[in-house]
Amino acid sequence: MWRMTKAQEIPSVALRGGGSIPLLGFGTWQIRGQRAYDAVRTALDAGYRHIDTATMYGNEAEVGRALRDSDLDRRDVFVTTKLPPSSAGQERATLTASLRALDTDHVDLWLVHWAPVAKQLVPVWREFLALQDEGKALAVGVSNYSVDQIDVLIRATEQAPAVNQIPWAPSLHDAGLLAASRERGVVVEGYSPLKGTNLADPALVEIAARHGVTPAQVVLRWHIEHEVVVIPKSANPERIAANIDLFGFALTDDEIARINGLAAR
Numbered sequence: 001m002w003r004m005t006k007a008q009e010i011p012s013v014a015l016r017g018g019g020s021i022p023l024l025g026f027g028t029w030q031i032r033g034q035r036a037y038d039a040v041r042t043a044l045d046a047g048y049r050h051i052d053t054a055t056m057y058g059n060e061a062e063v064g065r066a067l068r069d070s071d072l073d074r075r076d077v078f079v080t081t082k083l084p085p086s087s088a089g090q091e092r093a094t095l096t097a098s099l100r101a102l103d104t105d106h107v108d109l110w111l112v113h114w115a116p117v118a119k120q121l122v123p124v125w126r127e128f129l130a131l132q133d134e135g136k137a138l139a140v141g142v143s144n145y146s147v148d149q150i151d152v153l154i155r156a157t158e159q160a161p162a163v164n165q166i167p168w169a170p171s172l173h174d175a176g177l178l179a180a181s182r183e184r185g186v187v188v189e190g191y192s193p194l195k196g197t198n199l200a201d202p203a204l205v206e207i208a209a210r211h212g213v214t215p216a217q218v219v220l221r222w223h224i225e226h227e228v229v230v231i232p233k234s235a236n237p238e239r240i241a242a243n244i245d246l247f248g249f250a251l252t253d254d255e256i257a258r259i260n261g262l263a264a265r
Contacts, residue, residue, distance in 0.1 A: 005047040009247045013227050015139050015162040016185040021109065022078055023224045024244060025050030027191060027233030032059050039235045040066035044077070046241050052191075052231045053102075054082035054113055055094060060101035068103055079104065082113035082143060083128075088120045091127035095136055110137035111165055114144045121149060122156040129159055139163070141187075147180045154184065165189040168228055169196045170204075170219060173263040178226065189229035193219055203258050211249040214242065221246045222259045 012020035026043040028036055028051065036059040040051060044066065053063045060081060067077055079102065087094045095110060110131070116124055128140040141163030142150065154160050164181060168190025181188050197204075197219055204215035211218070216232075220243060223230035232243040251259070 005244045005247060010047070010049065010244075011224065013187055013229065015109075015187060016160060017139065017162060019108070019138055021139075021163065021187060021189075021229055022050040023227065023229050024048070024220070024246065025052050025078070025080070025229065025231040026240070027231035028053045028059055028063060029057055029191075029233055031233065031235050032057070033062065035235050036062040037066045039240065041070060042237050042240050043244075044070045044072060046244050048240075048244055049076055050078040050080075050231070052080045054084075054111075055087070055098055056082070056084045056113060060098055064102035064104065074104060078108040080109040080111065081107050082111040083124075085112070085114040085116045088116040088124050091124060091131065095131055099136065106135055107137050109139045109141060109163060111141045111143045111163065112145075115142070115146075115149050121152055125153045125157060125161075129157060141165070147177065147184075150181075150184060150186060160184045160186055163187045163189050163229070165191055165229075165231075167192050167196070168223065168230070169193050170222065170259050170262040171196050171198075173260050175260070178228070187227075187229060189231065190223055191231055193223060193230050193232055201262065203262065207251070207255050207258070210255075211251075213245075213249060217242060217246055218251070218259070221249065221251055222256060225251050225256050 010022045010024050012022050014020050026048040031039050040063050053060050081098045083094050132140045139162040141161035143165035145164050164186050199215040208215045208218045234240050
């Protein structure tokens with residue numbers, strides 16, 4: 001039985017321009033229909049207050065309905081959605097449709113899901129900034145961008161994305177990329193934290209046993225120790241509960257360094 005996590009236990013990291021984002025969120029990729037609704041309700045009941053979706057996931061309506069039916073105050077839940085690259089040039093219409101599906105007047109974070117072709121990089125970003133100015137997205141950012149692409153946006157507008165959501169796991173750990181992102185005021189948010197991880201790795205198994213947790217929980221806690229936002233996804237109620245039960249233990253500096261070292265293998 002997993003320990004019940006209180007929402008206020010989940011730490012947040014400040015976003016450029018104001019506000020903050022919870023370091024742990026609930027991902028919804030590949031979960032649709034009733035499964036998506038049930039998973040989000042379960043996550044909210046378990047204490048998650050950060051839900052990540054996207055236009056291309058096809059589940060914004062279910063996420064919105066789950067949030068509404070939870071009876072939580074909208075201000076207490078951080079909601080992210082994303083613009084598909086195929087919708088470059090249709091930013092306003094796409095966000096309007098997302099807000100309608102989510103049944104909200106704003107999202108807390110809106111991301112460009114993948115970088116569009118080079119000539120559209122800056123025009124799309126300018127539209128994002130304009131819609132942020134209108135309050136339809138409290139923060140704007142990108143996903144799957146390189147540091148060079150982020151620099152193009154900064155040079156053109158003098159405004160860096162608040163977040164860059166990218167694949168992240170021990171095997172992908174890149175201290176240089178983290179440092180470069182932070183120098184630009186960009187929060188790194190990691191997705192697929194467990195997909196590319198060998199949870200049977202002796203180092204993870206040993207560290208998990210030392211703390212009385214699972215290797216998956218060690219990996220998720222490692223993200224939080226690095227202040228990398230992490231959004232594990234699952235439709236399994238037990239895993240949803242396990243993935244948020246990360247705040248009864250902390251990794252030592254030596255353990256963090258050992259996990260960092262998995263990227264060199």
